[in-house]
Amino acid sequence: MQDFVYNGNPGRVIFGSGTVSRLGDEAERLGAKRLLFLSTPEQVGQAEDIARHLGTRVVGVYSKATMHTPVDVTSDAMSVVEKLGADAVVSIGGGSTTGLGKAIAFRTDLPQIVVPTTYAGSEATPILGETENGRKVTKSDARILPEVILYDVDLTMTLPVSMSVTSGLNAVAHAVEALYARETNPIISLLAEQGIAAFAQALPAIARTPDDREARAKALYGAWLCGVCLGSVGMALHHKLCHTLGGMFNLPHAPMHTAVLPHAVAYNASATPEAMARVAKALGVDDAATGLFDLASGLGAAMALQSMGMPKEGIDEAVEQAMLNAYWNPKPLVKDGLRQLLSNAYEGTRPRRA
Ligand code: NAD
Numbered sequence: 540m541q542d543f544v545y546n547g548n549p550g551r552v553i554f555g556s557g558t559v560s561r562l563g564d565e566a567e568r569l570g571a572k573r574l575l576f577l578s579t580p581e582q583v584g585q586a587e588d589i590a591r592h593l594g595t596r597v598v599g600v601y602s603k604a605t606m607h608t609p610v611d612v613t614s615d616a617m618s619v620v621e622k623l624g625a626d627a628v629v630s631i632g633g634g635s636t637t638g639l640g641k642a643i644a645f646r647t648d649l650p651q652i653v654v655p656t657t658y659a660g661s662e663a664t665p666i667l668g669e670t671e672n673g674r675k676v677t678k679s680d681a682r683i684l685p686e687v688i689l690y691d692v693d694l695t696m697t698l699p700v701s702m703s704v705t706s707g708l709n710a711v712a713h714a715v716e717a718l719y720a721r722e723t724n725p726i727i728s729l730l731a732e733q734g735i736a737a738f739a740q741a742l743p744a745i746a747r748t749p750d751d752r753e754a755r756a757k758a759l760y761g762a763w764l765c766g767v768c769l770g771s772v773g774m775a776l777h778h779k780l781c782h783t784l785g786g787m788f789n790l791p792h793a794p795m796h797t798a799v800l801p802h803a804v805a806y807n808a809s810a811t812p813e814a815m816a817r818v819a820k821a822l823g824v825d826d827a828a829t830g831l832f833d834l835a836s837g838l839g840a841a842m843a844l845q846s847m848g849m850p851k852e853g854i855d856e857a858v859e860q861a862m863l864n865a866y867w868n869p870k871p872l873v874k875d876g877l878r879q880l881l882s883n884a885y886e887g888t889r890p891r892r893a
Contacts, residue, residue: 543724548665548770552763554690556752559654562629563593565687569650571627575620576600577639578631582656585694586631589654598623601639604630606792607670607785608638616643625649630685631694633657633706634792641667641683651685656695658706658738658758659793660713660766662688668782675786684770690763692756696749703745704838705793707738707758710765711831712800716775717768718814719807719869727771728817730764735821737761739834746838775868777803780881783860790847797840798847798887801832802880805890810870828890836889843887854881 553561566574574597578586583602590597601619605612620628620643627650630640638661640651645667653662665684668677698706714731717723738761744754769778781799784790805828808815815827824830836842845851858877883890 540725544722545724545726546771548663548684548767550663550684551687552690553688554760554763556692556756558689558691559589559694560592562589562652562654562689563596565652565689566593566596566627566629569627569652569686571650572596573598573624573626574629575623575625575627576629576631577604577616577636578602579604579633579635582632582636589631598625604632604636604639606635607675607789608635608642608668610642610669610671613639613642613646613669617646620647620649627652630654630662631656634659634661637661637685638667640685642669644685645678645680645683648682650687652687652689653685654689654691654694655759655762657698657702657793658710658762658765660710660762660769663763663766664770666770668785670786673787675782677782688763690759692752692759695755695759696752700746700749701839702793703749703758704742704835704840705797707742707761708797708800708831708835708840709793710762711735711738712777712781712796713765713769713774715800715804715814715818715827715831716777717772718817719811720772720775721867722772723814724772727768731768732817732821734761734764734768735818737764739822742834742838773867775866776807776870776872779864779866779868780857780861780877783857783864784844784849784853787857787860788849788853790844790849794841794847795844797835798842798844799884801828801835801890802884804828804831806876806880807868807870826892829892832889841887844881844885846887849885851885854878854885857881
């Protein structure tokens, strides 16, 4: 067996159906008496409904959470935190809302309770990606890691099929890259394989029957596993490229991950045969890159970055940015290879089998 280092992140996880009713008890455990709820504009009604049950313990609902965590939104939210004297934040939503809670916690060290309603997995990581002037900058810090995650399957039942698929593939990307991360270890690899398998089973079932509660529970469980993977080991080409693309062109996060993943995997495949075999096994196919492409496209996901608003000249700009930003990857980064990868993702072509 290879030597390894395993770093476990602390955190309390409550998983089930109807668990959101335990928010008050969790706030009590944290000693929090002035909760600020966070949401996107689309989920403000849901956040207000949940907040209402907590009475005077809630001091407000801030509902301007935005994808890619722009720092101007965080500054605005910070003024609300200070004005209301909040002593904890409760994030009700997907990665965008969790991102805002993390950005506040990074600046204040306030405790966070996250109630995830997508499969992004951000709730299980000490990572924050903030965007300013078209650049997404990522930091990792213990203050960023949420104290409590309350997974309530009931709140995911409304996630539309298209978003379920792309959000699920975003989570799968965490697990795939964890399998070939520099810091990979046997525990995280187990979680990664289980996480990928959970989505390979759950997503087709959700696409067939969106209110399949068992499938929804399996997907949410997969989200946690995949989030733990992202939070525990370093990432590589796929995540770094998506950060570059997200920051430069403001592409929708989960759909962009879905379109890029098969190509990033195809790029790294020859350098990571063991990880590829584990991904393929978890998907129940014989090739990781084409298996990921077929899973996503078969469930109706858009596979071409051009359909998400990426300009064609953006391919070269993104290659330049990606090369500037040195980071570890199992296979050396080569300009021509990256250009080919991004051209394929731009066009949405099926990758070649390894
Ligand atoms: P999102 O949070 O932007 O949500 C997309 C839309 O879906 C929003 O309008 C939201 O209100 C709505 N929505 C969420 N849950 C719903 C539900 N159950 N029913 C109906 N509508 C619902 O999307 P996302 O993909 O979860 O998050 C993307 C963001 O998360 C990006 O900014 C990304 O950088 C970040 N992220 C961070 C990490 C990390 O570890 N730091 C990991 C993954 C994603």
